[in-house]
Amino acid sequence: MKIIKPTLLIDEAKCRRNIARMVERAKCNNCIFRPHFKTHQSLEIGEWFREVGVDKIAVSSLGMANYFADGGWKDITVAIPVNLLEIEMINDLASRIQLNLVLESEASIQFLERQLHSPVDLFIKIDMGYQRTGIAVENRGKLKRLTQLLEKSNLLRFRGFLGHAGNSYEARSHSEIGHIHKTCMQKLAELRKAFSPTFPNLIISIGDTPTCSRAEDFTEVDELRAGNFVFYDLMQVQIGACNPEDIAVCMACPVIALHEDRQEAILYGGGVHFSKDRLADESGQTIWGKIVSAEDKGWGSIEEGIYLKKLSQEHGTIYGPADFINRLQIGDIIKILPVHSCMTADCMKEYLTTEGRKIEMWDGK
């Protein structure tokens, strides 16, 4: 299939390899593997997980849970503090699948107690240091009050603690990831010590791609919930969570203008395609993507010194050495590794495999 406009390519082989590796890591560490499907948001890519034995997933909204439930997934964790306003969808999902919700407040427990019609499993959101959501692991008093409330409930079953070490995104090497992970593991060990006497079947679930990809000791973890690893991206390379060769998605965009005097090529491909997520590269330069060699099927390695330097709504500006820019022609296709694959996939709403087959995604509604 000829590429004629901004297209999100997926390399199925790389993607399946990323999946296989994470399945293996979960197995070696005696962890339940519950991949987060918010990255790919696709029933077809979900099947690649099912083929290697995955039957539990995490998602980031009730709408997304509904999409995957309709696609036959029977055990879904909505890994974000539950949106009480969607109680109708919660009740619908709870009546037809094993629905696992996340919360961190007494008010949410009381609301669900009153409004739920079917049983759901509940995870208490813990904060392992990221300070986005969750109760600090050290705040035993509040954690205990919530577990006690859940114990008294008929339809809410306390299953464990769910955390996301988003602070691992601050790491810039394999060893920095290890260091952050170690601190988290100490916190989780104390948490388990405090709660396992009352709840021997407690599940501790963690989910960030950097530690799930690189850390070594998962003694304190029962469930791995990573998501981004299915594709990885430049941000994960910078963090030290993967190698550039592991990145399984790549944008392909047409050149629509050339400005050799500024060493720039202008692409049809902007913020509505890539998202506006960016990073500061090794030299401190803000970039929105890195260029890879364009092969007939798929893509090759990163072309050093060539990057996406600016994005507006539909335009992207590539900067590169004169000999690269001068060789380009209007109508050429440039291939670009995304900074943040989850966001890019969400923008693009479909994939094209390097073999030329379209893969559909959830439409987000």
Add this chain to the structure above:
Amino acid sequence: MKIIKPTLLIDEAKCRRNIARMVERAKCNNCIFRPHFKTHQSLEIGEWFREVGVDKIAVSSLGMANYFADGGWKDITVAIPVNLLEIEMINDLASRIQLNLVLESEASIQFLERQLHSPVDLFIKIDMGYQRTGIAVENRGKLKRLTQLLEKSNLLRFRGFLGHAGNSYEARSHSEIGHIHKTCMQKLAELRKAFSPTFPNLIISIGDTPTCSRAEDFTEVDELRAGNFVFYDLMQVQIGACNPEDIAVCMACPVIALHEDRQEAILYGGGVHFSKDRLADESGQTIWGKIVSAEDKGWGSIEEGIYLKKLSQEHGTIYGPADFINRLQIGDIIKILPVHSCMTADCMKEYLTTEGRKIEMWDGK
């Protein structure tokens, strides 16, 4: 209609007022009004323009042109250097509407000469100082070569020069917008002087919302092509292009967690809803949105000191004074003015009017 998840509200009255004002400005300045529809991307909102006499539009992709052509628009400018790879769609559109394309290279002219089946009008993209696309107004030699090539063509009709003073986005006041505009007008005057002897019916088209909203002298301009003004946003307020009361869209998001100790409320509403466009406010703080008072229908004025301080894929973090955060409850709806309404609309893919009616958008495919 009850809001239960991230929703893009539109205030139809404000929106129609913004449209009416720009229609009036174009009329007073003897300019053709060709609004850019990439901001709203909606047939229904397009009708609000049609009702006040608009029959020419600009869009930012051939796909979007196709969507509006299907909706009955007969004169469409695709205001981005033409993507030659979509020649099939170009030919289809050229056969059924007045299609106006933009280009800046001899290669594109030669390609279209060979491949076009129906006549199209052509604008040469000029650079008025923004340095994204276009030929510098001072580069008379190249501009002349392109017009000469177009003159020889059968199906390509040279209509004029099209520029976008994107540099007006650097302005921070009404008077700074005026200053940038003045420089642009001087460039356009020289351009007209050079080309109007050969092309007396030359059209000079410009399109940025800041100058179209605030500048006063449009003597050198024949066509206004602004788009963002239909909604405006926080970026335009910061630039000095509008007042906060002019902003016609607003995100409504549920509170899903409260962290009073950090003076934070966590929303269901993240980068996939708002986009990741951000700005540095007066105090240098990076923000992703500002909170407005939530009224039953619509929204009120900006609540000073309360803002969207962080966005991840599905979560947003609101920071505000203790007395604001402490009053919130999980399940409340927070209303937030977006930083960049074009990008937020593109993420959301539909609107809800403050009267409770859904408005559809192009699905982007």
